[in-house]
Amino acid sequence: MMSDKDKRNRPVSNVSATMPALIKQVKDNAFSILSNNFSQFFSSCDDLFFDLASKAGSNNEQNLYFDSMREVRIKKPEVWNLFKRRYEENFRVLLNNRISSHRGEFQKEPPDNDAFSLESIQLVGKDDMEQDVAVTGIVTRARIENQELLYQLNCRFDYLMPDVRVSETNNPLDPAQICASVTEALTALDLDIKCKVILLKHLDRTVIVELRNIYSLVNDLLVSAGVLPQIHFDVRKKHTSSNAARQEYGQSFAQGLAEEAEHFANVSAAAAGGVPGAAPQTPYAAPGAAGIPLSQVFDLLSQLRNTGVSIPGAVSASSGRAHSSPIPQEILLDSLTATQLSSEYLQSPQNYDVRSVIAQILEENNRSGKEDVLHESDEDIINLVAMFFDFILDDRNLPVPFQALISRLQIPILKVALKDKSFFKNNTHPSRRLINEIASAALGWDESSETSQEKLYKEVNRIVHDIIENFTGDISIFEHALVKFQSVTKLDQNKANILEKRTQEAALGKAKAEHAKTKARETIYSRLKESRLPESIIQFIVNDWQKVLLYIHLKHGIDSTEWLEAKQVVDQLVWGLRPHFDERSLKRLEKIKVEVLLKISNGLEAINASRESILNSLSIAEQFFDQALQQRLEDADLTDLRPEHLVALGQMEGTSVDDWENMTAAQKQKLKQQAAAKQYVSQVSKIRIGTWMDYTPANSAKSFRCKLALITDPGETYVFVNRFGLRVFEKKLEEFAGDMQSGHVKLLENGILFDRAMDNITDRLKKLAG
Secondary structure (H helix, E strand, O other): OOOHHHHHHOOOOHHHHOHHHHHHHHHHHHHHHHHHHHHHHHHHHHHHHHHHHHOOOOHHHHHHHHHHHHHHHHHHHHHHHHHHHHHHHHHHHHHHHHHHHHOOOOOOOOOOOOOOOHHHHHHOOHHHHHHHHHHHHHHHHHHHHOHHHHHHHHHHHHHHOOOOOOOOOOOOOOHHHHHHHHHHHHHHOOOOHHHHHHHHHHHHHHOHHHHHHHHHHHHHHHHHOOOOOOOOOOHHHOOOOHHHHHHHHHHHHHHHHHHHHHHHHHHHHHHHHHOOOOOOOOOOOOOOOOOOOHHHHHHHHHHHHHHOOOOOOOOOOOOOOOOOOEOOHHHHHHHHHHHHOOHHHHHOHHHOOHHHHHHHHHHHHHHOOOOOEOOHHHHHHHHHHHHHHHHHHHOOOOOHHHHHHHHOOHHHHHHHHHHOHHHOOOOOOHHHHHHHHHHHHHOOOOOOOHHHHHHHHHHHHHHHHHHHHHOOOOOHHHHHHHHHHHHHHHHHHHHHHHHHHHHHHHHHHHHHHHHHHHHHHHHHHHHHOOOOEOHHHHHHHHHHHHHHHHHHHHHOOOOOHHHHHHHHHHHHHHHHOOOOOOHHHHHHHHHHHHHHHHHHHHHHHHOOOOHHHHHHHHHHHHHHHHHHHOOOOOHHHOEOOOHHHHHHOOOOOOOOOOOHHHOOHHHHHHHHHHHHHHHHHHHHHOOOOOOEEEEOOOOOOOOEEEEEEEEOOOOOEEEEEOOOOOEEEEEEHHHHHHHHHOOOEEEOOOOOHHHHHHHHHHHHHHHHHO
16 A cells, blocks of 8 residues: 555545545445344344243343343434434544544544553443443454455555545544444443343344444445455555454453453352252362361271281282381482383383282382382381272273373372471362362363363373472472363363353253143133134134233233233123124123233233234124124134144144053053162152263263253253253253153262372271271
């Protein structure tokens, strides 16, 4: 592009002379497309909020969505006028800058919309920041996706106006300007910030994603007018490169995710996550907080030694000759370090264990005439470490690949335990915490989606081999490894918490919606099953009024006046739309006609039915009311529920076999399993939310490591998620109990690894001691 000096000295071209008309054409054409896109945006907002309300986890949340839906519907014209005014103003500002430049006035640099000062950040409220984060992500993503088209558009606008530097900061069609116009227009809406962000994201899906069509159209229009027909796209010409833009987008996304994670963490801390039945998140518990006193373990080891009871596979201090002296601990540590740093060990650490290494050291010392026995205290430490790793290799809670990785740390951990006597006492010891953190992170790991879960395995593998290759005695290597591992897993855990929260909310919303639908169907069926009505009225009640009942159930509940009135409409239609002959009934019918028609109109408007549909339903109802009042409604005009109505009401029963003798073997087996599964219902009901399990669904060879995240009420649906917080599957109570009975479910222990290991070791020693 030309320099500013060249532009000022360049004569205005014929194209530039016609700039106002050309720019007006660009503005009008772009606005026409935006108008269509915004029309789709507004028309789909009702569906958006209604769907969110049907899946809401609480009455307050449902009311929030319904109120937002009404607010958008009422103030849509005002929002659109504000956007249109700001859109026109952006073009006026661009043209005014050009005019003022022709008059010789100094043109200031356009403000950098992406720049933030410390002062401005301090003045931004929490809600504004949340909105800004959402807008920044939308703008950055749109700029990246339309980078070349935007670059060409800026060049052509810049060419048309030699006295104005056109860039993404003042181009009226840039995503930032469009989003700024929308943000200003949304100030007309009295919405919660959560719903504003939802609207902005919906805008991204319906309007911003279509900006590419506008840019293509405008560039084609300018090319047709002779404005820079050919532009060779070069990202180096842009003020912000593609990589910088992507980096900016990544930073904004990470910031938004971190804020969202913090938001949900604060909510969880305040009210157990706001999800009924959800277990509150607890911080990492220090291992050993409620474990067995270490002195009791050493007393048991001493008792076994004094009574001559040997521990299977234990290293004994009595090995060697009678006159041998114990190995000094410093020499023992040096021997362990030499083995650890040997090429054989570095290549295959999985082939070594504590007992074989110690036995080899004692044997070599025996052959060379050196000390070849152990101090009793060292012997106890070695045996404890050996039994600890025995437990790890037998622990089915740990996936096999992670059992193998952790077991490679036997020599480094033995050296730590020998050198630092606080290892078994200090529950915050970095080496213990590292092992516990790895075990905790690996609890939900499985190989069902290897490519996405390989990251954790690689990180643990890197940490283990770094310790093996570099640990010579400085305990800080474990501290650094722990900090590094926590930093790597923290963001993943935050994402998992957010996704699990959303999974819980979606499951609760689904359960409430299903319960409301069942209640609405039962309400209608109980009133229509023995009644006869005109076919079109039955069709209206089954299809349209069922939606009204569902809406009222979700928004107001079954104890509300609205619910009672909605049920009353069905009762009044059932009573009113049948032949009447006595004067008293006809007077009552005339009285309720107006009332019923008004309730039908209000109910259909509440669910946002189309005006045409409302008028059609009212016309049909009024027609049959008039026929009944004029005593022209005959029994031949009435009909019972048809099969399609029963299906719509969820009442269509399948074939059932009551006679046991006539049942097939498969049917008998199924009934037996259902009866036996009831015995496991009480066992299943005791399983706490947050419990991990190894779940192999029936008729599947694939096993899943999943966590019980939620038990819905109503519905008694058990929702399971993986370690990423994503839903694995849902099971009804009876189905889950049946899987427990069939052995498809194996519960995993959620306790701290080191504590579980020490409890296990203590139990073993107690049994040996009698």
